Amino acid sequence: MASSSIKAISTTSPFKASSSPSSQPPSSSKPSLLSFLHTSSSNPISLKLSHSHSHAHNSHSHSFLITNVLKIADSSETSVSKSQNLKPTSSDSTPTILVSEKLGEAGLQVLRGFGNLECAYNLSPEELCAKISTCDALIVRSGTKVTRQVFEAAKGRLKVVGRAGVGIDNVDLQAATEFGCLVVNAPTANTVAAAEHGIALLTAMSRNVAQADASIKAGKWLRNKYVGVSLVGKTLAVMGFGKVGSEVARRAKGLGMNVISHDPYAPADRARAVGVDLVSFEQAIATADFISLHMPLTPATSKVFNDETFAKMKKGVRIINVARGGVIDEDALVRALDSGVVAQAALDVFTEEPPTKDSKLVQHENVTLTPHLGASTKEAQEGVAIEIAEAVVGALKGELSATAVNAPMVPPEVLSELSPYVVLAEKLGKLAVQLVAGGSGITSVRVVYKSARDPDDLDTRLLRAMITKGIIEPISASFINLVNADFVAKQKGLRISEERVAVDSSPEFPVDSIQVQISNVGSKFASSVSESGSISIEGKVKYGEPHLTCLGSFGVDVSLEGNLILCRQVDQPGMIGQVGNILGNDNVNVSFMSVGRTVQKKALMAIGVDEEPNKRTLEKIGKVPDIEEFVFLNL
Numbered sequence: 321m322a323s324s325s326i327k328a329i330s331t332t333s334p335f336k337a338s339s340s341p342s343s344q345p346p347s348s349s350k351p352s353l354l355s356f357l358h359t360s361s362s363n364p365i366s367l368k369l370s371h372s373h374s375h376a377h378n379s380h381s382h383s384f385l386i387t388n389v390l391k392i393a394d395s396s397e398t399s400v401s402k403s404q405n406l407k408p409t410s411s412d413s414t415p416t417i418l419v420s421e422k423l424g425e426a427g428l429q430v431l432r433g434f435g436n437l438e439c440a441y442n443l444s445p446e447e448l449c450a451k452i453s454t455c456d457a458l459i460v461r462s463g464t465k466v467t468r469q470v471f472e473a474a475k476g477r478l479k480v481v482g483r484a485g486v487g488i489d490n491v492d493l494q495a496a497t498e499f500g501c502l503v504v505n506a507p508t509a510n511t512v513a514a515a516e517h518g519i520a521l522l523t524a525m526s527r528n529v530a531q532a533d534a535s536i537k538a539g540k541w542l543r544n545k546y547v548g549v550s551l552v553g554k555t556l557a558v559m560g561f562g563k564v565g566s567e568v569a570r571r572a573k574g575l576g577m578n579v580i581s582h583d584p585y586a587p588a589d590r591a592r593a594v595g596v597d598l599v600s601f602e603q604a605i606a607t608a609d610f611i612s613l614h615m616p617l618t619p620a621t622s623k624v625f626n627d628e629t630f631a632k633m634k635k636g637v638r639i640i641n642v643a644r645g646g647v648i649d650e651d652a653l654v655r656a657l658d659s660g661v662v663a664q665a666a667l668d669v670f671t672e673e674p675p676t677k678d679s680k681l682v683q684h685e686n687v688t689l690t691p692h693l694g695a696s697t698k699e700a701q702e703g704v705a706i707e708i709a710e711a712v713v714g715a716l717k718g719e720l721s722a723t724a725v726n727a728p729m730v731p732p733e734v735l736s737e738l739s740p741y742v743v744l745a746e747k748l749g750k751l752a753v754q755l756v757a758g759g760s761g762i763t764s765v766r767v768v769y770k771s772a773r774d775p776d777d778l779d780t781r782l783l784r785a786m787i788t789k790g791i792i793e794p795i796s797a798s799f800i801n802l803v804n805a806d807f808v809a810k811q812k813g814l815r816i817s818e819e820r821v822a823v824d825s826s827p828e829f830p831v832d833s834i835q836v837q838i839s840n841v842g843s844k845f846a847s848s849v850s851e852s853g854s855i856s857i858e859g860k861v862k863y864g865e866p867h868l869t870c871l872g873s874f875g876v877d878v879s880l881e882g883n884l885i886l887c888r889q890v891d892q893p894g895m896i897g898q899v900g901n902i903l904g905n906d907n908v909n910v911s912f913m914s915v916g917r918t919v920q921k922k923a924l925m926a927i928g929v930d931e932e933p934n935k936r937t938l939e940k941i942g943k944v945p946d947i948e949e950f951v952f953l954n955l
């Protein structure tokens with residue numbers, strides 16, 4: 321029903337259609353705290369916009385509302401995610417946290433104080449999959465592979481994976497994102513430990529400490545065999561000038577080494593501040609006497625040290641790897657060691673851990689090995705354990721983690737400032753989609769933020785995620801959260817473009833208004849169609865509350881709460897009374913009423929009602945002469 325003059329009646333909103341009745345969350349759900357970060361694409365959930373949802377919004381402060389956006393562990397909400405195929409949580413719905421590798425006691429204490437803690441080490445992949453559907457959080461180190469199968473086996477219950485350390489190459493981030501599972505890591509507490517281990521390997525290797533130790537224990541006294549090389553004055557190439565790399569560089573400078581670094585993303589001034597020149601990859605490997613690896617394992621860095629690159633190195637180069645085994649082609653390294661291109665290697669990490677005992681690399685005389693000990697100091701392990709425990713507990717409480725790996729990191733102060741706009745964004749998304757005829761076929765959404773702020777000073781990712789949530793959830797079985805909003809939008813072919821318009825208002829407020837435009841769709845309420853042919857609505861935050869301020873070309877001022885009847889009518893006396901009478905006679909309580917008008921003698925009436933009027937009442941409104949169209953919306 322897209323035509324402008326036809327009375328468009330929507331008594332049964334498509335947003336209440338459920339994909340499968342059994343998958344419907346209980347209508348008594350509070351706003352889904354758990355739900356925002358929690359999703360399960362394998363676990364379709366119908367998306368009835370229950371009244372209680374709106375009521376809860378009404379009755380809580382914005383600090384509560386923002387938790388609606390972020391919180392994932394509200395006990396009363398677990399039923400949303402468990403509505404099908406899911407094993408029940410523990411009966412008291414306290415979150416269950418599985419720790420699958422050894423974690424420092426201080427971190428375990430934090431976890432015990434918050435949820436049911438289960439420590440189960442050395443689980444096989446099958447055992448992990450069997451267990452995971454009873455867990456809300458999983459904490460791992462580098463030894464647990466958190467694969468897609470794990471997320472599938474979680475059946476929607478797993479909300480956060482905490483990596484007690486830096487490297488997240490053992491977690492399938494894509495799968496985590498698709499399943500709406502937040503991944504957090506502990507990126508800072510083991511930096512020094514890893515750097516110190518790098519230096520330990522550098523010095524031990526250059527003076528053959530491990531080999532000499534083994535020989536003396538074997539009853540030998542080989543003073544001539546284990547003559548080493550000096551470090552002072554030698555060139556060290558630090559590959560990856562991040563947290564660990566820069567600490568290694570600093571320490572190597574202290575040893576009198578000339579340090580260069582290659583890192584395509586590191587700022588040159590940060591390197592200069594440590595007295596390090598950033599150089600190209602080729603230059604680094606061609607000039608270095610020692611090469612220390614400190615980049616993450618990614619598709620771009622996988623086997624970046626291979627036959628071709630070893631061939632470009634200075635003959636007799638020495639390599640230290642405390643990063644990830646996968647950045648080196650290990651067979652190529654054996655060849656380079658055999659040919660003498662690489663004089664020595666010191667390795668803490670391996671493509672496969674543990675490496676096989678008979679691996680040529682492991683057995684090579686010129687190779688010094690440690691079993692992934694970079695982070696293994698008492699201090700680092702306690703620090704990492706606390707860092708990850710706090711991040712996981714925070715995530716389970718619904719706070720956005722500063723160490724989220726697969727979700728926008730929004731600092732708490734930004735979050736608190738944006739909170740009313742986050743609510744507005746979701747409401748606008750929900751409202752916009754309800755204006756689309758049939759509620760579907762949306763492919764292109766344009767969002768215009770009017771703001772007096774400098775564009776760099778306005779982070780819209782959260783707002784975009786909420787608009788996406790508002791648009792997609794009511795019309796699909798997807799459950800959207802901050803983790804998977806962009807992914808689900810893309811999957812559904814929904815393109816969301818954003819535009820910022822500078823306005824001359826107070827920069828004290830981050831956003832002046834948010835406009836949502838949906839193009840190339842029919843509208844069930846023609847008045848919402850702007851001159852450009854798109855459904856267009858605009859909202860503002862007023863007194864901390866979301867308000868609809870523009871609908872198509874009509875200026876309105878309507879609180880975006882609860883149930884709303886929008887009527888377009890001839891601008892003449894008596895219209896409000898007639899509609900008000902119908903509602904009153906049918907026992908429908910009106911919470912507010914607002915009228916906007918245009919010069920063409922058209923008026924737009926917005927009526928807030930306590931509950932959805934029945935079909936007959938709505939039909940009576942439709943029959944009022946001079947009401948040209950109307951729509952019922954549930955916000």
Ligand SMILES: NC(=O)C1=CN([C@@H]2O[C@H](COP(=O)(O)OP(=O)(O)OC[C@H]3O[C@@H](n4cnc5c(N)ncnc54)[C@H](O)[C@@H]3O)[C@@H](O)[C@H]2O)C=CC1
Pocket residue numbers: 485486487488507510511514559560561562563564565582583584585586614615616617620621642643644668669692693694695696
């Ligand atoms: N052996 C162990 O126990 C430990 C290993 N690690 C590993 O060390 C590595 C570095 O950790 P952090 O310094 O904390 O991480 P980080 O993220 O602070 O630093 C990584 C740096 O690598 C750079 N980088 C990315 N791609 C690169 C490329 N193609 N070439 C050169 N540089 C590139 C990044 O720009 C970044 O500056 C990670 O792989 C981590 O998993 C970290 C701690 C302990």
Ligand SMILES: O=C(O)C(=O)COP(=O)(O)O
Pocket residue numbers: 461462463484485486487488510692693694695696
């Ligand atoms: O933090 C990292 O990236 C590490 O490699 C440390 O690994 P671990 O926690 O000791 O298994």
